[in-house]
Structures are given as structure tokens and as C-alpha cells.
Amino acid sequence: MEIDHPVVELRRVSKSFGRQRVLDDIDLRVERGKNTVIIGRSGTGKSVLLKHIVGLLRPDRGEVHFEGQRVDRLTERAWVPVRRQISFVFQLNALFDSMTVLENVAFPMTENRTGRIDHKQIRDLAARCLERVGLTGFEKKRPAELSGGERKRVALARAIAMDPPPKVILYDEPTAGLDPQRSNGINKLIRQMQRDFQVTGVVVTHDMRSAAEVGDRVLMLWGGHFVADGTPQEVMESEEPHVRRFVQGIGEPGDVVTFTR
Numbered sequence: 001m002e003i004d005h006p007v008v009e010l011r012r013v014s015k016s017f018g019r020q021r022v023l024d025d026i027d028l029r030v031e032r033g034k035n036t037v038i039i040g041r042s043g044t045g046k047s048v049l050l051k052h053i054v055g056l057l058r059p060d061r062g063e064v065h066f067e068g069q070r071v072d073r074l075t076e077r078a079w080v081p082v083r084r085q086i087s088f089v090f091q092l093n094a095l096f097d098s099m100t101v102l103e104n105v106a107f108p109m110t111e112n113r114t115g116r117i118d119h120k121q122i123r124d125l126a127a128r129c130l131e132r133v134g135l136t137g138f139e140k141k142r143p144a145e146l147s148g149g150e151r152k153r154v155a156l157a158r159a160i161a162m163d164p165p166p167k168v169i170l171y172d173e174p175t176a177g178l179d180p181q182r183s184n185g186i187n188k189l190i191r192q193m194q195r196d197f198q199v200t201g202v203v204v205t206h207d208m209r210s211a212a213e214v215g216d217r218v219l220m221l222w223g224g225h226f227v228a229d230g231t232p233q234e235v236m237e238s239e240e241p242h243v244r245r246f247v248q249g250i251g252e253p254g255d256v257v258t259f260t261r
């Protein structure tokens with residue numbers, strides 16, 4: 001059967017905080033099985049956009065759809081079955097320091113047990129997910145004992161540790177703060193998730209290189225709108241001034257430059 005609706009769709013979504021309009025009439029159709037990358041400089045609303053997809057924020061105007069169902073007006077209770085199909089890799093990883101690595105990975109499955117799998121199966125699945133991200137042997141460690149890159153990988157393992165696997169994974173800055181080799185490793189994992197689970201990815205980053213490596217489509221958020229939308233190559237060659245400055249790593253006119261000693 002052909003499914004013709006996008007997995008996730010935002011229709012004319014606007015969101016303000018006080019007088020600050022962060023999203024201004026945004027339309028986005030996220031294509032199934034592809035990685036859609038949202039780039040943009042700090043504070044342009046990339047995390048805010050992701051949070052609308054899982055109902056952590058609600059739009060002031062406009063609609064959010066998941067699998068053809070309008071979700072922005074659902075009650076918290078009605079969100080539960082929708083959220084079971086979506087994983088969110090948070091910008092700050094959101095690991096629990098009081099739990100071991102294995103417990104962290106198993107946590108969402110333990111919390112949302114649907115009765116399909118028992119505790120032993122949950123632990124086994126969590127261990128297999130850690131193996132996928134190259135962290136076998138780290139099960140008993142605690143997040144505080146890990147490097148930044150290892151913590152990112154734990155967060156990725158947790159994102160796929162769902163039964164059934166998630167339909168959509170939202171990655172908020174998965175490579176921020178990592179060296180180029182580690183970033184590359186994470187980018188490969190993101191591609192692996194896509195390939196092995198046919199998962200749809202929405203990846204937020206301000207790293208253009210990462211965008212090019214994981215993205216099938218790249219959009220750039222600026223001033224509440226998308227100012228670029230195309231393949232990584234097309235975006236890198238864009239003539240749009242904000243996009244060009246972003247890609248080349250040049251500041252915007254009027255940027256305040258501060259020096260610290």
C-alpha cells in the first residue's frame with residue numbers, strides 16, 4: 001500500500017515567546033525514510049521546531065501532523081501512543097546520572113512497557129543497542145564517568161532501544177562539542193539507523209559538514225522562515241546571503257563581537 005502523507009508535517013506553524021516570534025508561518029513536510037537536516041545559527045528556533053514535533057511545545061497557530069493525524073491539540077494522554085513511535089536525542093543528552101549506562105538505555109522501554117517484552121528482553125535489547133554504538137563493556141559505568149562523545153553514543157543507543165524501533169528519530173545537535181573523528185562516527189551511526197531500521201530522521205545541527213554527511217535534504221532556518229531548502233550540495237552553493245554567510249562561517253552584519261580575557 002502506498003502511503004502518500006509525509007511522516008511529520010508542520011502546516012503554517014507560528015510560535016512566539018512574549019514578543020519574540022521564533023517560528024513564523026513554517027511549512028515542513030518530512031519525507032519518509034529520509035534524513036531531513038535543519039541548520040541555522042544559535043537561537044534561530046531549531047530546538048523549538050523539534051519540540052513541536054513531539055508535543056513538548058504547542059504552536060500558537062498552525063497544525064502539526066504525525067502519520068496523517070493532527071497531534072498539536074492532543075491531550076497528554078493521547079500523545080502517549082504517538083510518542084512511542086518517536087525518539088528524541090536531546091541537545092544535552094538528558095542521561096540520568098544516578099543510573100548505569102545500561103539502565104539509561106533501558107529506561108524508556110521500562111517506562112513505556114507495552115507488555116510485549118519482559119525485563120530480561122529489555123536488558124538484552126539495551127545491551128545490543130550499546131553494541132551497535134560501540135559501547136560494549138560500558139554497561140555498568142555511569143554517565144559522569146564517560147567522555148562527551150561516549151555520552152552522545154549512549155543517547156543514540158537509547159534512541160533506538162525501542163520495541164518496535166522508532167519510526168522517527170529527532171536528533172538535536174548530535175555532534176556538538178565533538179572532535180571531527182567523533183563527529184564522523186556519530187554521523188555514520190545516524191546513517192546506519194536510517195538504513196537498518198528505515199527510520200526517518202530529523203537532524204538539527206549548526207555543523208554544515210555534518211549536515212552534508214547525514215542529510216538527504218537540508219533546510220536553513222533564519223528569522224522564523226526557511227531560507228534554504230535542497231540537497232546538501234544545493235544549499236552549499238546557495239546564493240541566498242544568510243545561507244552563504246552560514247556556510248562560509250562568516251558573521252551577520254551587526255553581529256556583536258565580544259572579546260574575553
Ligand SMILES: Nc1ncnc2c1ncn2[C@@H]1O[C@H](COP(=O)(O)OP(=O)(O)OP(=O)(O)O)[C@@H](O)[C@H]1O
Pocket residue numbers: 017022040041042043044045046047048049091206
Ligand atoms: N521555553 C521557552 N521560553 C522562552 N523562550 C524560549 C523558550 N524556548 C526557546 N526560547 C527562545 O527561542 C529562541 C530559539 O530557541 P532554540 O532553543 O530553538 O534555539 P536553537 O536554534 O536551538 O539554538 P542553539 O543552536 O543554540 O541550540 C531563543 O531565543 C530562546 O531563548
Ligand SMILES: [Mg+2]
Pocket residue numbers: 046047048091172
Ligand atoms: Mg538548540
